[in-house]
Amino acid sequence: QSVLTQPPSVSAAPGQKVTISCSGSDSNIGNNFVSWFQQLPGTAPKLLIFVDDRRPSGIPDRFSGSKSGTSATLDITGLQTGDEADYYCATWDRSLSAGVFGGGTKLTVL
């Protein structure tokens, strides 16, 4: 069981919007920044969002992050078939003194 809870899968049609949630607690999301990663099959994870809602250079603004309390959200608009991947949230947990990841969400673009 992961410390951060994500839905196992989400799906939507091309051009639509999808939201991926990440639920935690005061010891992690509630008091630390959240990152989001995209992992395409057979490749290393790639940073999509950092410090809750900022995009690294080169990441399109179709990807956006937000946080409220002990939950974080990744929104992807204008879905493309190339967005099919696994998505992970991550943060630091101050009670565990350890990094934590969500269990991952598989995005299918129908």
Next chain:
Amino acid sequence: QVQLVESGGGVVQPGRSLRLSCVASGFTFTSYGIHWVRQAPGKGLEWVAKIYYDDSKTYNGDSVKGRFSISRDNSKNTVYLQMNNLRDEDTAVYYCARGDGQHTLDYWGQGTLVTISS
């Protein structure tokens, strides 16, 4: 450009040891922490360990505490993951990643596969 290259993976018997290396280039190595993250076949990401930029602190995940240790050699721009008493469940691709003070893992290596098998 920022690069992280892992090496040292392979097939090893349960109970044996292995040391992974992560060689960094393209940035000021002594300004960043380095993390190890692993991914078992068909599973999600699992955070393993972290070392501070100045080697002042290290942290390990619960599943590897007492068995794995992380260290760095700033003269070689290299971080190591010493893995002892390996178990079947340690089979995974091991990634190293650059981390900043906000626990942002912004650059990742390509990973090295560790297989524990008798």
